[in-house]
Amino acid sequence: MEDISLEPVTPDNWRDCAALTVHPDQERFVAEVTYYLCMCHYGDTWNPLAVVRGGIVVGFVIWGVDDDGSRWIGGLVVDARQQRRGIGRETVRQLRERLIAEPGTPNVALSYQPANTAARDLYLSMGFAETGETEDDEVVARWRP
Numbered sequence: 001m002e003d004i005s006l007e008p009v010t011p012d013n014w015r016d017c018a019a020l021t022v023h024p025d026q027e028r029f030v031a032e033v034t035y036y037l038c039m040c041h042y043g044d045t046w047n048p049l050a051v052v053r054g055g056i057v058v059g060f061v062i063w064g065v066d067d068d069g070s071r072w073i074g075g076l077v078v079d080a081r082q083q084r085r086g087i088g089r090e091t092v093r094q095l096r097e098r099l100i101a102e103p104g105t106p107n108v109a110l111s112y113q114p115a116n117t118a119a120r121d122l123y124l125s126m127g128f129a130e131t132g133e134t135e136d137d138e139v140v141a142r143w144r145p
Helices: 014-018 033-042 087-100 117-125
Strands: 004-008 046-053 056-065 071-078 108-112 129-135 138-143
Touching: 004 087, 014 033, 014 046, 014 056, 033 046, 033 056, 033 071, 046 071, 046 087, 056 087, 071 087, 087 108, 087 117, 108 117, 117 138
Parallel strands: 071 108
Antiparallel strands: 004 046, 046 056, 056 071, 108 138, 129 138
């Protein structure tokens, strides 16, 4: 799916990112994009990216670097009207490839709530493996090349 691009969040597109919504049954698994934007702006760990398809913001994702050099993917949101089209899978694939290419990166990690079976199925199908670690109330999975 070459028509998906991961682009910096800018003064021109942040409102489109903030307007993204998920299906009501997914709201318990992700925060509002505005919360993730604040984590990126006021914290020192996370970096935001807009997921763009055909010139339209269709999703959002954040990434960060852990103390051990692991790269983390977090805060993945695909707009409810754009779901079930491969956008989440392609976002994770592109970001994983971008992050693992950084020198000294041992793995790419992410986490999800155990009840979020759709996320779990997606990540495991992409080669992420659950490690037995937890992050707050979430299961950690890592991908190694």
